[in-house]
Amino acid sequence: MNDLAIRLSGVTKRYTIHHDKPTLVEKLINGKNEAFYALKDITLEIKKGERVGIIGPNGSGKTTILKLIAGITAPTSGKVKTYGRVVSLIDLEAGFHPEFTGEQNVFLNGMLLGMRKDEISKKLRRIIKFSGVGKFIDAPMFTYSEGMKLRLGFSVVAHTNPDIILLDENMAVGDQDFRQKSFAKIREFFESGKTVVMVSHYMELIQRICKTVYWLEKGKIKDFGNARQVVSRYKKSFKV
């Protein structure tokens, strides 16, 4: 019965706009809050193995949807339900501790992403090899270059064996060589029947990878369905 991977029912996400660093004193003095709705009453279902694209202009709530699915933030109202291990490629570098060595960070990160310790130990070799960090793995993280951090971050995520993968835009990671490796890995995910939700501005990429596309605008679903049709309607809307 359960062939669903993700279900969002009536999801609304309200953010409070803060103009400066919030303080309690200020709040007590002027209690007013400016609200901003990133998502309004979104309902959608994604089946297992489906590859879904989310498109829309900036500020339409695309990343918010990914965050909600990843469980990083909770909806203001409505329900988000996911089945299986969700892994997001939203912020690869986040969660690394600069004082720790690469290896310790792999463990820390892997555990945060829901892997067991022995699972990480088993995969450690492959993770390090894939990242191409090499002998720097024993060096503290603050000595790493940006590219190395990204590569290690991606490598950990890629080895978590997720059921649902969330891809944000700009996931082109590292140099030419590593980019090819990472795209190969992502393609591997696609082919092994994982559920994929991706956000991108590259319409060709979306069309090539996804079957279904949701078009968001101002926090609402404006259109959804067959990738090709939705993308062409989306493109047309700009030509007016």
Added chain:
Amino acid sequence: MTEKELKARYKNTLFGFLWIVVNPILQMVVIGFIFRLFIKEPIPNYYLYLLVGLLVWNFFNLSLTKATPSIVNERGLIKKAKFPRAVIPLSIIFSNLINTLLGFGIILVPLLIFKTISFVSLPGLILGLVLLIVFTVGVSLLTSALNVRFRDIYFFVQAALILWFYATPIVYSIGVVPRQLIWFWRLNPLTSVVQLFQNALVSAPPPGLAMLMVNTFTICLVAICGVIIFSIESKNFDDWI
């Protein structure tokens, strides 16, 4: 599992548990020297009395100052993945607790030499420890959760801790407090916690029953508030950091 790793992580960032003992000893020497000039009624074993109080206080003080900004400091982790957010402040308190217990292990030596320790009041000591942990966890959850929304909570905590130190019978005994003002110490849950430790370890008088009841009630209340507020606020940490 996540917790284990995070605990290890914070253990590494501490300077090593030696400081947990060296620090209060230094404080003890300075405060002990100065306060003896002012205090009218001498407290028996004043230096040991101080040391016990300071160890208890330092646990509370250090936990709170490190846990309060912890959620904001770990925004990288919060933004990365879904995991029980309470792990962050709790791991700080936990590693702190281990250090403190090691500290108590070390001062056991002088306590045994001077034979101030009374094994009859061991249940009191355990009660004191439980109350201390519950209270520290409760307050830390409360302040760390609120600090995400209101960044001035941290400054408030820092200021409050300085006053709180003198509002707790660490450098003096509750006996010197004027009778009309005793209600103020009843409001401070740490009063009987510290007294329970002092009673068991340096044979100071135990807390009065009324004091103990009121303090225990306050501690439970604070802890419940902390857990509830943390669990409500933790859902939306990502929105605020």
